[in-house]
Amino acid sequence: MATTLSQVLWKYAARPAAVAIFFVLVALLWTFPLQHVMAYPFVFLFFPAVIGSAWFGGLIAGLMAIALSYVLIAFFFIPPLYSVSVGRESRTYVAAYLASGAICVIVSALRKRSEEEIRSARDELESRVEERTAELQQSNQEILERERQLRAITEAVPQQIWTADAEGHIEYANPELLAYLGRSSAPLLGEDFSSIFHPQDAAEFRESWEAARATIGNFELRARIRNAANAYRWFLIRGIPQRGGDGSVIRWYGVHIDIENQQRAQQLLQVAQEDLSRTSRTTSMAEMAASIAHELNQPLAALITDASACRRWLQSAPANLEKATAAAERIVRDTTRASDVVSRVRSLFSKTNYVRVPTDLNGLIDELARLLKDEAARRKVSIDLQLESDLPMLYIDPVQIQQVLFNLARNGMDALRGAPEPRLLKIASRREGDAEIIVSVTDSGPGFSDAIHDRLFEPFFTTKADSTGMGLAICRSILEAHEGRISAFSSTEGATFQFVLTLNSTDQGDSYA
């Protein structure tokens, strides 16, 4: 409190007083010699003293200087001399001096204040700029540090990572990727990236890349990438765009994850599953056949024994008609039982759920092609769809017709096993006249002989070691239930299986079950 008080005293009393006394005394000392040279020299020198006081000491110093200079002027230079009173004739002059002095003081003080404000504002600005600069430097350093960390992470992860510009030119590739490709960074950057893919996968990569660019979305695919030793491994490739403020892509980020082992295991698994399902199909078929045989043999055994007994009673001398009649009655009973078994087996196999729904046949074929895509790739078979557009809806059981399509396509692919490449499987649909739609499945395999042709649709007939021989027989019975038909022919180009579905009969269908 004491210090503040002394500071206030210094600021508003002592300092202005000192400044005012200094300037006014300087002016006074110069005025004495000059009063002999010119009249009223005080105006000439006291004005600067007042202005100087006001400028350097502030408003209070200025006012003090006016007061002090007035006293000194009135005392030393205005008659009556050596008295502070002012003579009548000089009063106007002194008043004018005081007034103009006061104005000078005010103007000067105001000016001074505003200048000081400007200066302090400038100082503040400067210090702020300095602060900001320091902050910027620090954050720059932090960013650099973070970038170093990120870089270290990208170099440490065992996955391949890259960034590319909006056009897809590679800007950065992590050491893992470079090491895999067997390149130093320089020639890879900016290169056409799709050249590192397996020729069969490059198209798919370009496709998904173009799609991702068009929609500015993520892309993901599985593709083989060539390594330094010119061998290929499967990778899961993921790309993510970074958008700018206007929504356009600034940069692409990509990561490749090695899924070679996974892919291989999956393929093995799939093969194993196929084997298993084929085996279990065959086994369950055999088991079913055995149990049907048992069911049927039991009454048949009784039947034959009864018949033999009956004959023996009739042949004995004398004939035992009573016993023979009893045996004949048992024959009737056992025959009924055998025929019950047969009808039970029939009802087991007949489809009890009758389904006819409007179905887009081409949709079924498209779905089939999708389902078979992987298997076809594995067997190096290319599937060629030639579908007539705008086919009318068919009233069919889509599951059953899909089963027919599936069987025919699988047969086609089986026929292409060992055939020279290119291995083609053509699936075509077309309309024939007003009432019929024909679907054909053609393979570029070796075809079949006339002898085989005659037996193709027989149950249990097969040319394959691992087949039940039921596929085409089932196809035929499905088509017969749809009032359609199936046929096959062979030419030098391969085998064709085709089936015909009728438009008229398939939409009114509850007359048969």
Next chain:
Amino acid sequence: MHETVFLVDDDPAIRESICDLLDSAGIRTCCYSSAEEFLSQLSSASQGCLLLDVRLPGMSGMELQGLLLERRVALPIILMTAHGDIPMVRKALKSGAVEFLTKPFQDRELLDSVRQAFTLNRTSRESEAAFQSIHQRMQTLTQREMQVLELVTAGLTNKEIGQKLHLSIVTIKLYRGQVMRKMQAESFADLVKFWQTVHPAEPHKDK
């Protein structure tokens, strides 16, 4: 005690028809619907054969066959099945089944099998009886007489036997007469036959 076919099958129609067929051929039949039921009524005096279905509720035909083998029941077994596979037939025949019939079968097949099984049963019963009687007679021999019997049937002369047992020929002749009498043998050939019945496969010690 008559020769009987013991029929075990869970299907009543089969039981009825087979029973009637055998009846028409004059063969006595006892029917059982399960292996357990048959076992509960089995006696040591049972003669004939067993006609057994492989697939039975509870104990299966094959299991029953194993059990009878264990109990040394001498009934020949004819197995029947509605779905005979080769391994099962082989296994059944290996473990002593006489015949394996696959349903449906002809009456002739069944009757022939039954008759064959009856014959087999009869022969084995007779040989068992013969064995028992010889065995009993052999029990009456003294230790010395047994020694003489063994050496005689091995083809040694009285002199050789005497040397072997350090006895005089006269004494051996005396023992030999005793053995012939006790064994009720008419001739030397009978004696050899008796010996072989009791020790069928055994190679002779002194040969």
